[in-house]
Amino acid sequence: MLDDLHKRDITVSKVIQTHFHPDHVGGLPLLKGVEIIGSIYAQDTLKTYIKDYVQYLPTIVVLDKKSIKFGRHTFDLELNSGHSIDGLLITLNNKYMFVGDDIILDNNSNASIPFCSLGDAVAHINSISKILSRIKGKTILPTHGSKLDGRDTIIKDLINRLTYLHFIKENSNASYEEFHKETNISFLGRDWHVLNKIEEVE
Numbered sequence: 001m002l003d004d005l006h007k008r009d010i011t012v013s014k015v016i017q018t019h020f021h022p023d024h025v026g027g028l029p030l031l032k033g034v035e036i037i038g039s040i041y042a043q044d045t046l047k048t049y050i051k052d053y054v055q056y057l058p059t060i061v062v063l064d065k066k067s068i069k070f071g072r073h074t075f076d077l078e079l080n081s082g083h084s085i086d087g088l089l090i091t092l093n094n095k096y097m098f099v100g101d102d103i104i105l106d107n108n109s110n111a112s113i114p115f116c117s118l119g120d121a122v123a124h125i126n127s128i129s130k131i132l133s134r135i136k137g138k139t140i141l142p143t144h145g146s147k148l149d150g151r152d153t154i155i156k157d158l159i160n161r162l163t164y165l166h167f168i169k170e171n172s173n174a175s176y177e178e179f180h181k182e183t184n185i186s187f188l189g190r191d192w193h194v195l196n197k198i199e200e201v202e
C-alpha cells in the first residue's frame with residue numbers, strides 16, 4: 001500500500017482509527033510523523049494488547065463528537081463503544097459510514113456473528129442501535145468484509161445482530177445452536193459465540 005501511495009505521490013498526513021485492536025493499528029509505526037485521530041479510550045484497549053503502546057496513541061483525541069474537514073470532504077466522528085470500548089463511528093460527507101468491527105462481514109456480504117470483546121452485550125446493543133438510528137441515505141463500510149447498502153439490506157443485518165445480542169444478554173449459557181433454532185438466524189464465525197461471555201450489568 002505504501003509503495004502504491006508513493007507511486008501516486010500521495011503522502012499520508014492523518015489516520016483516523018475506528019478502534020485500536022492490534023489488527024487495526026499494526027501499520028501505524030510505518031507511517032512516520034502522521035497525526036493519529038482516535039477515541040479518548042484508545043489507551044484502555046492498547047495497554048491490553050501492546051507493551052510499547054505509546055507510539056499508537058491518538059494525537060488528536062475524540063472526547064465525544066468531532067468534525068474534521070479535509071479538502072472538500074467532512075468526516076464526522078462519534079464515540080461508539082460496542083465491539084470495543086474505543087470504538088468510533090465515522091461518517092464521510094453524510095454518505096458513507098465506517099463502523100469498525102461493530103459489523104463484520106465476509107467479501108460476499110455474509111454476516112459474521114457479533115463479537116463482544118468487552119464481554120458486555122448491552123454496550124454492543126447500544127452501538128448497533130446508534131448505527132441503526134443514523135443509516136438513512138448511507139452506505140455502511142465495515143473494516144472487515146464488503147460494503148452494505150440499501151436501506152432494507154442494512155436494517156435486516158442490524159436487526160439480526162440486535163436479535164442475537166439480546167438473546168445472549170438474556171440467555172448467557174445458551175449455545176449458538178439454541179439461538180439458531182429459536183430465531184432461524186445464521187451467522188458466520190459461530191465459534192466466537194463461546195467467547196461472548198456476558199458480564200452482569202446492574
